[in-house]
Amino acid sequence: MRILKSSPKADGFFMPAEFEPHCGTIMIWPERADSWQGGGYAARRAFVKIARIISRSEQLTVLVSSDQYENARAALPSEVRLCECTTDDSWARDTAPTFVKNAKGEIRGIDWGFNAWGGLEDGLYFPWDNDNHVARKICDLFFKDTYCCRDFILEGGSIHSDGEGTIITTESCLLSRGRNPHMTKAQIEEKLLDCLGAEKVIWLPRGIYNDETNEHVDNVCAFTAPGEVVLAWTDNKNDPQYALSAACLEKLENSTDARDRKIKVRLLPIPKNPVCMTQKECEELDLWDGEPTRTPGERLAASYVNFYITNDAVLVPQFGDDMDKTAIDILSECFPYRTIEPIAARDILIGGGNIHCITQQIPTFTI
């Protein structure tokens, strides 16, 4: 497919919101045993459950290595399209293209630079070259042209769009030293607006405590409709999350969106009890690169905000916590026309993200 050097905004393309209609979703089969405990078996079971729900209302494409192809094919529903692709891990949100759309219903992919959430500065694995090539390969799979933005490091999990000109992101991530340290905040904002065809960026200061992505926005705050967001929250002032969420709330309450609307903020609790790694879970992670991926007692960045919206459902992480049901209730109110699907998510969270991180939507298109 064509590699475009022009700008999506100049070409009339913009990023639709996740709650707008999808033609499909992309996922990547979990395999690496230093990310996924027990050789990936538990994660694969969780991915399959998610795949079943997604493929109920849209075309799901799962990328898989040659080695795991037959295993994945046997495990996944037959309506899922399975495509071979070499990757470094399974974070489709961060390595698949961000799709943009124009008024004619045409879609194109954006191929951002990817450096494993911080490269040699504070990245999470090395090397990451396969992941950096995934976006273009996916555009080819879908016969779609690609905007080449490889000179700009960005993961899909660090942005949300309301589809009406507003982008939310976090300063902690986008201004991190491991991504685009040569660019000023103003330059980064300009780049986002240009690539996503947007008019306004709302910069939240922080994300979820101990989130190793430098606090991606998709774990702390998400649009549920134009002008409406959910924000991860705790009332416990002794929790390290409190200050982070409070700073985000203050920012949101003092912001308007691209259409000059005040933003309605719903507070979505974080789990009441921190979700922490057990000794056994740590032992089940292979050692690949000199240092263990996790340590016993380590607090994971558990958040109900890391849900994924499909055409007919919202898949919501569950942690076996008192707040599980509260999160479901709040999101049911946000999405009255979708089925709310609770997903036991601990086996995904151990990998370092959640349901939103392992999925990437493809908007409907007519051309």
Place this chain on the structure above:
Amino acid sequence: MRILKSSPKADGFFMPAEFEPHCGTIMIWPERADSWQGGGYAARRAFVKIARIISRSEQLTVLVSSDQYENARAALPSEVRLCECTTDDSWARDTAPTFVKNAKGEIRGIDWGFNAWGGLEDGLYFPWDNDNHVARKICDLFFKDTYCCRDFILEGGSIHSDGEGTIITTESCLLSRGRNPHMTKAQIEEKLLDCLGAEKVIWLPRGIYNDETNEHVDNVCAFTAPGEVVLAWTDNKNDPQYALSAACLEKLENSTDARDRKIKVRLLPIPKNPVCMTQKECEELDLWDGEPTRTPGERLAASYVNFYITNDAVLVPQFGDDMDKTAIDILSECFPYRTIEPIAARDILIGGGNIHCITQQIPTFTI
């Protein structure tokens, strides 16, 4: 996609002729250095020329390894879809699915068993497991269901369909000991009719001299229209090809097709001078598995019949031989509404096949 255990014929599916409209073509990027001289460089150049012509009138999908992805992407026209896929070699005709179609315009793939043209009996490489998995992977890429025929060894190059109920094949190949020795000729014929939705098989006795596929039909005889074929031919009775072609001619002259038509046979000369491996070409082939792929002076199975028909062209192998132009003239007469494209094919022939062997058509479909 679904794996079907039923029969294409029972489901109302049949194999269209190659000269019927295609929605696309599949090729596989040449890489293995024991098949392709000079590390595959010359073959890749030839493949790219072919890709350009095919993609002029239909959607071309090229499969490629992860290692060669970027190189292939840079070399191929941007309108070509490049998809990662692990294979053992580049013979899309033999490892890609045979597509069948029904009256509603729906298409499905057939996943034949593949054992590298003869398995442990007289196969050409080991292992072949990746190639045996290619057909299903391709069906997934195209969102198409697959008939599982892995218990029956067959390569696409060993069959031709007129799209009107007639299949041609060769006894030397389909009755070879390395494929389905547990089946009688009658059982094999029944299987072909069942899988290809056909009514009649015309069994040519032989193929091209020294053709290491056990003499695939696609190198010796091809339909150019319903009721019309071209047959590789030499008038030189001292050439080992003479007896083989004469036996085929006799069979064709004494056969009618599924619609009870006499078959019009056009004789297509083989090259006047045998195409043989040079010392240098042999040296340029890597040694992989104990014995050299080719020996100096070895006669290659050069044939103009190994052409490929696209929506707007016929790609015809050329060998720098006196007969090159004659072949072009005859095929121009056969295909008056297509551009005849001469392709310098020695660098493909060295690999063991020709333009037809490295391509597989996908019929147009509406569902």
